[in-house]
Amino acid sequence: MRTVHHILQLKRHSYPTLQALIRSGQLKGNPKLRLQHDRASGLLYEAKPELLEALSDSTLLYGDVALHTELYRLPSSEYAALVRQSPRFQQHPGLEELSVALRSPTLSVTEAARLLESAVAQEPQPDAQPRLVQPDSLFSAVWDRERLVLQRSGDDWFLVLFFQVQATQPDLFTHRLEVSLDLGSKPLVYASTSEERAHRTQPCETDLIWQVRSRLSPQARRLLDRIVFSWHQAQLQRVSDFLCRHAFYVYAEDLRYKDMKPTFVQRSRRNGVLDFHECWMHTRLQLAGIGLEKVNPRHTSLRCSYCPGHPFGHRDGDIFFCPTCRRRMNAHRNATRNIMRLGMVKAKRWRRAA
Template sequence: MSQSQSQSQSRRAEPERQIIQIARLSYTALYELIRRRLLLRIDRLPQGQDPLTGVRSRTSYQLSAPDAFQLLDDTTARIGPVEITAAYSHLPSPAYQALTQASDAFRQYVGLPELLAAARTPGQTPAQVRRLIEAAVQQGRQSGQPGLYVPSQQFQSEWIPDEILVHQTETEFFLSLAFRTRFQRLSRARVTNRVGLDLGLDPLSVAAHENGALHTFRPTALAIPALNSLTPEARQLLNQLLYASGRQDAEQVLAYLTHHARHVYAEHLTHRGMSLRFVQRARVQAVHDFHFSWLSQSLNVAGIGFTRVDPAGTSTTCPQPDCRHRHADNRRGRAFLCRACGYQGDADAVGASNVLTRGIG
């Protein structure tokens, strides 16, 4: 066995770590937990429990009693005597399912799977969705089977409560939850394709195969009522529905890759090159978490190679092997026209093809 194969198997055996940002209104409660020594400072993290990727963690803490953590609903957990607010539903479906089903105190609005399906159904109007959301809120939260996700046929996760961590940066707190995830391939067919991904909002992704095939994923259109027409509780539920719908779309991309790819290449994106509006929309629609966290971790569990490549110029470079002319004027919105050789195409498809070429090359 080669060293790289040994390292890949070692990474696969490590738990997945999902990071959730804690709301600022809970910071006083966190300092109270630290004062009471319910959160204990860690001088050095155990192997495999690295600080936040892409975030400079100043201090990390672990719970003195892991069973002190209780998930109450999608936005509230209790640690000891205090409640901590965060978007606990912002997890990949297998992890979200594992966390909610392991939490006896968890309560949620009833009928959310039907509500999410209705919002994603063509022909629904914002007024109809608004009435359904307000009706769910009026019924209140109840115990029972959690909704807001579609169970995965390939990935199964188990929550590890003993490995809850809290990370503190210079200005923020984050919760780290650990999961052990297993993968079951649905098809026994041997997969040989290498695939390049161009990731965005609409299209959500374009997958370019090395045989020239292209597959485009578009987000599901939703009937979204205006926020000012909703009560505060209904606004919160609407935000959860938007994220759950985006997660469902993103996980369809992942299901496609696990069926068609043996190695995936994606752009190594950072916030530095993104507009604030794009980042905000990507967070709301689950695209941000999918690109920066779920994609790499899930492909690792599935045993599929994954490499990030330099994103510079991927959608402004001509994909023709005998040209490769790169200029910002080659792209106009979603249209690509090479100013050197005249090649025309879709800019997102060109981006995916160039990601693949750059990854292989």
């Protein structure tokens, strides 16, 4: 088994508690500590050994101190391990049935709102079985409940949790394809292979979801967001499984938050795309022994991937048109072809340097 870590942002109402832990000496900064795949600058604090326990999707107990975050953003096997190793974990009853009901094509907005408000009106019950998560068929995890690191970057605090993870079916890894990924919202991920085959996530949200959300209480809205996240997570896990089973090298966009529109960041965080891109994909590819190269995404969806010199074309939604070669194609497919081209050049440059 290999040790992996996952970084989750803490809610702001946890910040006073953290300041108190620093003053009491329970948190001590360690300037020498480094975390792989960690872009955020700032100081890392090692907590004293305490037995951690998750109390709910939003609350983690460290000794007598409650820390608040979104634990369900962990990859499915790590989330399942965390829940199973937390005997006092509480959840609202009937979550899986509610998730199925909300996807019914005959459900009205009024009935959907009633179901969600009724669910949050019930007291959470002890339930240490993972709900709203698709079982991971390729990896298993054990949560290290005695290890905790907290990170401060500017005005924000992050929680770092550690897990022992291993591949359960490595014989399924064929390692034969190069795959490039284009991230978005519709679809969440569009993947193209070196064999010119395309794989994409399927739509999850419906018009009903957006209509009902504005009618809900804050508690019911959070529950709806949690359920919709689980739909997206299941789609993204299928992409992760496909990559682990078939890829030997993956090319993806190197996304920088400061370069992205705030609306895209918010939407991508809500639907799990940023979690997939910054966390889930990294750990899974590393565990499966698959190479990853990220490239500058600038103009990858606006240049023709077929023409020499790759001139600019015109994009209208999901359609890309090149006035030079007169090709009309799926804009996401065009982007993945450009990402693969750039990624292969960059990867060869690194290999030559090595």
